[in-house]
Amino acid sequence: GAGVSQSPSNKVTEKGKDVELRCDPISGHTALYWYRQRLGQGLEFLIYFQGNSAPDKSGLPSDRFSAERTGESVSTLTIQRTQQEDSAVYLCASSKRTAATNEKLFFGSGTQLSVL
Amino acid sequence: TQLLEQSPQFLSIQEGENLTVYCNSSSVFSSLQWYRQEPGEGPVLLVTVVTGGEVKKLKRLTFQFGDARKDSSLHITAAQPGDTGLYLCAGRGSQGNLIFGKGTKLSVKP
Numbered sequence: 001g002a003g004v005s006q007s008p009s010n011k012v013t014e015k016g017k018d019v020e021l022r023c024d025p026i027s028g029h030t031a032l033y034w035y036r037q038r039l040g041q042g043l044e045f046l047i048y049f050q051g052n053s054a055p056d057k058s059g060l061p062s063d064r065f066s067a068e069r070t071g072e073s074v075s076t077l078t079i080q081r082t083q084q085e086d087s088a089v090y091l092c093a094s095s096k097r098t099a100a101t102n103e104k105l106f107f108g109s110g111t112q113l114s115v116l
Numbered sequence: 117t118q119l120l121e122q123s124p125q126f127l128s129i130q131e132g133e134n135l136t137v138y139c140n141s142s143s144v145f146s147s148l149q150w151y152r153q154e155p156g157e158g159p160v161l162l163v164t165v166v167t168g169g170e171v172k173k174l175k176r177l178t179f180q181f182g183d184a185r186k187d188s189s190l191h192i193t194a195a196q197p198g199d200t201g202l203y204l205c206a207g208r209g210s211q212g213n214l215i216f217g218k219g220t221k222l223s224v225k226p
Contacts (some may be wrong), residue, residue: 043206102166109156
């Protein structure tokens with residue numbers, strides 16, 4: 001596709017269940033980011049993948065959160081034993097990462113996660 | 117920890133007014149970016165500023181990067197309802213990731 005695609009667009013789950021969120025980046029983009037955005041708030045960095053380098057996981061809020069990316073393709077963000085505080089929009093972005101200072105991130109529309 | 121503080125947090129104005137929003141940090145950034153986000157969508161890049169003191173114009177929007185590369189401002193002239201949205205600044209963190217401020221939520225009323 002032409003842009004970053006995220007699925008599902010909405011996810012309602014019960015407290016304690018595991019959820020998996022998917023991100024399809026733009027083809028050829030080596031960098032991929034996950035952010036969390038609570039209602040009315042800014043973007044909270046979660047994790048960053050760059051090519052074959054080890055991912056920067058410094059933003060993951062707890063060990064219930066994990067993410068994987070196979071090569072330069074799809075990424076999945078997994079939240080285990082979900083809590084109500086996990087309710088937020090989860091945004092994925094990708095970029096070509098050709099030059100750090102001029103990197104342009106392209107965002108998906110996000111997955112709205114609601115934990116009941 | 118590198119942080120970006122944005123102010124004001126909320127801004128509600130009438131169509132035709134001018135406004136300025138700010139992005140400040142105690143850290144030096146090699147570049148800063150401004151994004152705009154509309155409800156239900158992801159942020160969209162407006163501009164990247166790289167050189168200290170740089171000024172960039174995008175129609176009615178003027179972006180400035182501070183001389184010390186620690187702060188930036190966005191000025192909108194004659195605001196229109198279509199300018200409504202969440203304005204986010206972002207800078208490159210020491211680990212290579214992109215750090216965002218909490219944003220300024222702008223509402224322009226007709």
